Amino acid sequence: MKTIIKFEEAAMFGLCLFFLYSLHVPWWGYVLLVIAPDISMLGYLAGNKVGADTYNFFHHKGVAIVVFGIGVLLNSPLGDVLSIAGIILFGHSSMDRMLGYGLKLSKGFKYTHLGMIGKNINES
DSSP: OOHHHHHHHHHHHHHHHHHHHHTTOOHHHHHHHHHGGGGGGGGGGGOHHHHHHHHHHHTOHHHHHHHHHHHHHHOSHHHHHHHHHHHHHHHHHHHHHHTTOOOEETTEEEEETTEETTOOGGGO
């Protein structure tokens, strides 16, 4: 992945960290940021297509924005939880893409919209 895109994703990840800090999210919120959306990998137990669809749903930035927006619109304690969940989903997706992990293709977990996981770009 190009360096400029990694910096862009790093900036979005940093913004999410800033928002979590500003909202006084407890330490375990940051743990959720790192691991919670990856629970969606369990979809691969049902096959590559279901796995990719499940993984992509929880790693799609549009979904994260919708969850955040619903939280803001609710303007309630549940809304606060949804807003934080949206930030966590968005931040996790940015972190993954910063590290070169993209949305999954249905041919297998290692195939992403950014290329194959583990394949060195210089080897192409």
